[in-house]
Amino acid sequence: MSTEAAENYALSFTDLKVTFETAGPDVHAVKGLSLAVRPGEVVALVGESGSGKSVTSTAAMGLLPENAYITGEARVGNVNVVGLDQGKMRKMRATDIAMVFQEPMTALNPVLTIERQLTEALELHDVAYGKEATDRAIELLTLVGIPDPAKRIKQYPHQFSGGQRQRIVIAMAISCDPKVIIADEPTTALDVTVQAEILDLLRELKDRLNTGILLITHNMGVVADMADQVAVMFQGNLVETGDVQQVLLHPQHEYTQRLLSSVPRLSPVIIDENAPRSEPTVPAERELVLEAKDLVLEYNMRGKIFRAVENVSFDVAKGEVLGIVGESGSGKSTIAKAVLGLLPVAAGTLAVKGHNLPKLSTRQARAVRKDIGVIFQDPAASLNPRFPIGDCITEPMVVHKVGNKASRTKRALELLDAVKLPRNVINRYPHELSGGQRQRICIARALTMNPELLIADEPTSALDVSVQAVVLEMLQDLQRDFNFACLFVSHDLAVVDMLADSVVVMQNGKAVEQGRVDTVLHAPTHDYTRRLLAAAPVPDPIEQAVRRDAWRILNSTK
Template identity: 50%
Template sequence: MTAIDTDVPALEVTDLHVTFDYPRPAVAGISLHVDRGEIVALVGESGSGKTMTAKAAIGLLPAGATATGSVQVDGQEVLGLSERELTEIRGNRVAMVFQEPQTALNPVQTIGWQVRQALTRHQKLSRSQTRERAVELLRLVEIPDPEKRIAYYPHQLSGGQKQRIVIALALAGDPALLLADEPTTALDVSVQREILDLLVRLRDRTHAGILLITHNLGVVAEIADRVVVVQLGETVETGEVQQIFARPTDSYTRQLLASVPRLDAADRTQRTDTGDRTAPKPVVAVERVTVEHPGSFGSKSHVALSEVSLVVQPGQVVGVVGESGSGKTTLGRAIGGPLPLSSGRILVDGQDFAKLSGKELRAARRRIAFVPQDPTASLDPRFTVAESIREPLEIQGIGDRRSRATRVAELLTAVQLPTSFAARLPHELSGGQRQRVALARALSTDPELLIADEPTSALDVSVQARVLDLFAQLQADIGFAALFISHDLAVVRQVSDRVTVLKAGRVVESGSATRIFIQPATDYTRTLVDAIPFPDPARPRLGRPVAPTRVNGG
């Protein structure tokens, strides 16, 4: 490992401007610095310039971008370098940890091959030295049995292990600066905790500076030393993490902090738990359902759900939580009807979908609607907003042309979008606006049950708060029941009446949201709850000293 000059910042950004052929610059004067051995969080909503600032630091600005100001990495100016010069500093001085490890890794090459490629690009090593260093890197990021796993392919690793491999690739050249762009957003809460803990330990071992780009302020409170808040391409506030959380000076920072869902907050909807009442006809009754996926090419079959039972009463929101692979999404798909059951049955409004066919099944499925995780992928880019909302009505043969147009206008108003948005295409909307359109589309047929699968995980914290408030308001006004699937337990706490916890396809416990999160009955649930990043840096943090006193309002 090369000698470290601690007097030279890992990153020094001064009055950075990045412009395209748009009316508003992507970055309009951001300044920040990251010292060696510290973690600086860069936070702000989508479009605030966070990722563009990171791309400027590694020389990956899109074609057509013009950058002015200064960006120095480990003392070297990056702006204005040729591609050949940038290639020399990438990996050696600065490296990036991407949000989605599945797309960052080559699926047809072994882990060892990919790590060796990163090593030999910047260092002259023999074959044996390369393998030894590759194993050392896997051990550094705490991959179990690195001598064995080096021969694995990405599909043989879990999501958390793949993210560790991406971090190992970034560390191959001993960089002074790590750019971590939403490194835990795609991970469930327990794996997220492991990766955050790993980042802290790597900071201590390598003394690299880390620029952490995230919209999760709980993550910021857990591991950041300092915080830089940006809005519309400008720096609006910067300071020590304890100061930013306890005494924010900018109204935008206060807005972001107020938007964070918290386990210790009161239920904003103030619902009454109806789980212990007897309802004559639940909206959904899942009775001892097992779903088994057959194996292929000689592999064993996989049991995705095993003897799962669950009830959703009219007007009730039931949260479903658990780690990746616990069966959450499979449960939602099974209730929706397209997924065949191996055993058990699912009754929707008293009807067993498995015994319906033709017109009866089509009519029954009108009672269920889905809100997807990513509205960008679920909305046809060629359809206007009106066409997207109207399509379920046309498929189900509901109403005529005039009544459908009236219904579209009513739904746009209900989800708090101007009726003029009916003529817009999805690319003309923000992420939060697209999710509102997805909600309107789901509600178009007046469903009795809404299945929401990670509906806010891709949204910034303030946009997420507005969508969750809208969801609660619509649920209270319209009275639909909902199955709310999420790996974000704080969000589930906010919107749910009851919660079911899944592990490896089985229900480990179920009960009121208050009881599950305040007094969990199983070790597994307690582990999930304890792993949630808490938006208060005055609490015990990962590998960090705790603030001596807690400031009121923090």
């Protein structure tokens, strides 16, 4: 790529190669990548973990570690940042190139006010000082849709919701009018409606500021929603590039085809008040495992009572999956916590196998909880890093004083077979496994005591699409083999559609709609359910454009 051509690009890579020197053999993370992003254009870089996406973006920011050996070019505008002096690179960050990170809570400093964090970049790059910087910061918060910005600018990150924090991170990224923004999984941690708002915001800002965006994601729905061009990476190589319709609707490379076939898809939604609602027959003989009647859950916040769940009723029988969906703060995970005994029941009934949890003594409740398995959202955080895998899996047996060392090891090996992992991982440690393998270990641990009830709280949201597909398929197989009841908490409606029999839609602590999945998710009657479904992106750019318009119409009438 000539220098003259590169000047027309906001960001461009030419034959970029990145190799990491390690104690073992060198790791070739990026193998000769050439890619360009024009001003006002969104280029999506997709691929699984370990494909080299984030290494490519980090090279453009000049943030690779010292053991990285880089050749080729990474140009921001017409400046090659490979080998650039650190002082010059520091001046370019924020003014020429900025980054929006995946997790807003770690991207923001928890001990500094939002004002301090926004004005810091402005002062550092001589854009504005003092009151002028504060005024510019308020203007930025207004631009990204934070209500009452003059007052809220004095607050700290923890006083904002996840979606608002991500908006603040975007405000910081655009504060010095950069030529290009690298958005690294900017919506992974957010629920579907907030995700739709953030994508709308990024699209609006890109058009207004004519900024180029390199969007790194493994969510094909987000790609269909946002991207003009798509580049697919696999094991450090660029295997396919093209415009969004060409790549998503007519993929050429086998890997792209496999990636797209792994994406769980929502069935078409019928929004017709007069459409006949099919109510599938439910087996008469249902063996109830979990039952909630008029359930009320409250948090005591420094003497103030906050009601998180109000008068919710549902039940799950053996061999069934109940999905609970809704936005962050709707009360989904609060219900899961109450079932696990991590939150007291304020009123109503919450019964496991006929035992009403609020009425049980500590000892009785412990005996009931023996029949409950749990899978958490983040596999890395839910496994003890100091325990070998065998000890992680058999920990529930130790807690409940079941079996001896030999029988526990035998059980661990059986479960490794069940979750399709090689038996030799029993002596490895969590950090030696991939994210998908760690989540399989969490599933094995949840099944150690042959539970009658499995609680899965966002078990696949941290995983790549192809790994997610394998884990979901495995959960279906395990449920068929073990016949447990499952409470599946998620904000991914396509996953719930694929896995669950029934669904409860939560909004602000109340169940606004519930019933069989094929009724609620395919012919919803409540406006909130319709908004949730319209906000869920699908990996088809033509269909997604229609859905985006439907979402905007539904949102304008709420």
